[in-house]
Amino acid sequence: xxxxxxxxxxxxxxxxxxxxxxxxxxxxxxxxxADQIEEMNTxxxxxxxxxxxxxxxxxxxxxxxxxxxxxxxxxxxxxxxKAIREETKKLLEVSNRPLTIIHVxxxxxxxxxxxxxxxxxxxxxxxxxLHSVVVLSGPSHAEEVSRRQPTTVTVSSTNxxxxxxxxxLFMNQNFRVYTHSDLVGVELGGALKNIIALVCGVTxxxxxxxxxxxxxxxxxxxxxxxxxxxxxxxxxTFSGLSGLGDLIVTCTSVHSRNFRAGRxxxxxxxxxxxxEQMGMAVEGVRTTQAAFEMANRFEVEMPITSAIYHVLFNxxxxxxxxxxxxxxxxxxEEEKLTD
Ligand SMILES: NC(=O)C1=CN([C@@H]2O[C@H](COP(=O)(O)OP(=O)(O)OC[C@H]3O[C@@H](n4cnc5c(N)ncnc54)[C@H](O)[C@@H]3O)[C@@H](O)[C@H]2O)C=CC1
Ligand SMILES: O=C(CO)COP(=O)(O)O
Numbered sequence: 257x258x259x260x261x262x263x264x265x266x267x268x269x270x271x272x273x274x275x276x277x278x279x280x281x282x283x284x285x286x287x288x289x290a291d292q293i294e295e296m297n298t299x300x301x302x303x304x305x306x307x308x309x310x311x312x313x314x315x316x317x318x319x320x321x322x323x324x325x326x327x328x329x330x331x332x333x334x335x336x337x338k339a340i341r342e343e344t345k346k347l348l349e350v351s352n353r354p355l356t357i358i359h360v361x362x363x364x365x366x367x368x369x370x371x372x373x374x375x376x377x378x379x380x381x382x383x384x385x386l387h388s389v390v391v392l393s394g395p396s397h398a399e400e401v402s403r404r405q406p407t408t409v410t411v412s413s414t415n416x417x418x419x420x421x422x423x424x425l426f427m428n429q430n431f432r433v434y435t436h437s438d439l440v441g442v443e444l445g446g447a448l449k450n451i452i453a454l455v456c457g458v459t460x461x462x463x464x465x466x467x468x469x470x471x472x473x474x475x476x477x478x479x480x481x482x483x484x485x486x487x488x489x490x491x492x493t494f495s496g497l498s499g500l501g502d503l504i505v506t507c508t509s510v511h512s513r514n515f516r517a518g519r520x521x522x523x524x525x526x527x528x529x530x531x532e533q534m535g536m537a538v539e540g541v542r543t544t545q546a547a548f549e550m551a552n553r554f555e556v557e558m559p560i561t562s563a564i565y566h567v568l569f570n571x572x573x574x575x576x577x578x579x580x581x582x583x584x585x586x587x588x589e590e591e592k593l594t595d
Contacts, residue, residue, distance in 0.1 A: 257281055258425060261324045262332045263343055265292060265317065266537065267305040268360055269334030271398035275431050276332070277312035278404075285317045286324035293317035305536075309402045322350040329387070330356045330425070333376070336537040337363030340372055344379040354387035358411070358422050362393065362446040362502075363539040364546035369553065371443040373413075388418040391439065392426070393446035394497040395505035397512070404430045410497045411435055412442040434497065441493030444484045446502055448561075450540030451547055452476030453506035454518035455564050458574050461522020472560060473507050478591075479558040483547070485593045486554050514540040521567065522574050544568055559584060 258281050262273040265287035273283045287293050296302055296317040300310055318324035325331060325347060335343050340361060347355070361372050370378065373389045380386035394409030401407050409426075411433055413419040423433040436442050452472060459468045480503075481494045493499055506512045517538045520530045531538060548565040551558040563581050566572040 258330065259284065259328050260330050260332060260425070261286060261328045262334060263321070263324070263347060264334035264339075265296065265302060265305070266334065266336075267398035267402075269332065270296075270302045270306050270309075270311070271401040272332055272334060272360060272392075272426070273315050274309075274312060274402055275426055275428065277314045278430075279425065279428050281314070281425065283312075283315045284324045284328065285315055286321050287317065287319065290319050293319050306398060306402050321346055325351050328355075329353050330358065330421075332392075333357050333359045333361070335361065337361050337365060337372060337375075337539060338542065340365075340375050341379050344376045348380055348383045348385045351385050353385065355385055356387050356390065356418050356421065358390045358392055358425075360392045361539070362450060363543045364444075364447045364550070366542050366545040366549065369546050369550045371440070371447070373439060373443060388413055388415040390415075390418050390422045391443050391446075392422060392433075393442050393502065395501040397505065397509055399511045401431065406430055406432070408432045408434065408497055408501070410442055412437065412439045412498075414439055436493065436496065436498070438490045438493040440487055441484050441489030442498040444487065444489055445480060445494055445496075445499035447539070447543050448480040448483065448547060449476075449499070449503040449506050450514045451544050451561050451564060452480070452503060453512050453514035454521075454538075454540040454544065455560055456507040457512075457515040457518020457520075458522035458564065458567065459578070460515070461519040461524075462574055462578065464578075469507065473503055476507075476560050477503055479556075479560055482591075482593065483550060483554070483556045483558060486556050491593055513538050517541070518564075527568055541568060 261284045262269045263286050265285045277283045359372050376389050390413040392411050396407045411419045411422040419435045427433045517530050547561045563577040567577050
């Protein structure tokens with residue numbers, strides 16, 4: 257039995273806390289809202305984020321980060337990417353032990369174009385309390401994980417032992433965990449697929465069908481792979497759970513927030529109205545901005561990312577963006593990925 261803190265009690269943090277509790281671990285959930293923690297402790301529910309799910313008895317909630325984190329050496333960091341730096345800093349301040357941070361967030365930071373593990377390392381800045389950083393990623397909607405439906409994910413770290421440690425903590429009969437050595441590829445796949453899911457949602461909102469969705473998913477995977485290879489990832493990683501696997505689930509599931517947000521945009525709602533209506537993390541929006549910057553910086557062709565960027569931030573109509581994508585100059589499908 258290991259004592260583990262989960263920082264962030266939204267849908268994903270709560271579902272992963274349940275997996276850990278099912279495995280016999282003592283799970284200490286942290287959230288900012290006192291009423292949410294009260295509900296988790298007394299009613300054993302988290303209705304806003306995981307309706308109709310009962311939390312295990314061995315999961316307890318804390319509003320004090322210090323109290324949640326003090327006894328632990330491993331933390332699951334489950335906040336939106338925009339909160340990663342702030343929470344990492346606070347976490348390392350209140351902890352007095354060397355921490356293994358298992359992050360589960362999928363996105364890239366606009367402005368810096370950093371992956372989440374890079375943001376954590378940067379905030380730690382050689383802090384003695386950071387032992388290692390692991391990413392957990394793959395096709396895994398919280399709604400299904402919390403109902404103990406068979407799910408597979410990947411963990412990766414520059415420290416293989418830490419990845420194996422995370423694998424042992426999470427692995428059970430319903431939650432199968434693979435290790436992977438390509439940290440860059442695993443993080444990029446999880447982040448960039450959110451952009452493609454947004455676009456699939458937009459095409460759905462425009463009334464287009466499965467041909468269009470398959471086209472966006474396939475050509476989306478091509479541009480994710482192109483960027484990944486440019487940044488040193490193994491192209492094969494993008495055919496794995498954190499690449500193709502997560503792309504499939506996010507572009508086709510009713511649970512996907514990115515898909516649903518995209519659909520509303522395709523139906524003509526403004527980005528602000530969509531984000532207000534969603535009320536949950538829609539990571540693909542900020543990651544579109546970051547990926548657009550990366551495409552320019554590294555001179556990587558990412559036409560789908562560019563199209564959704566102009567829809568989200570430059571007022572281009574979705575149907576006009578679709579027309580532009582279809583009207584691009586003719587191409588050969590196969591391409592050489594290495595320079
Ligand atoms: N929901 C899912 O099925 C999955 C989500 N993820 C990733 O997990 C990450 C978190 O997503 P969800 O849990 O789904 O989001 P959510 O919207 O359900 O919950 C986010 C939680 O973070 C808290 N939060 C927001 N800003 C914060 C801040 N500045 N400081 C501290 N806490 C803050 C919110 O109060 C909320 O409790 C995202 O990067 C997402 O891509 C990954 C796999 C599956
Ligand atoms: O990453 C996810 C599933 O693997 C969750 O996707 P959404 O954030 O679009 O709901």
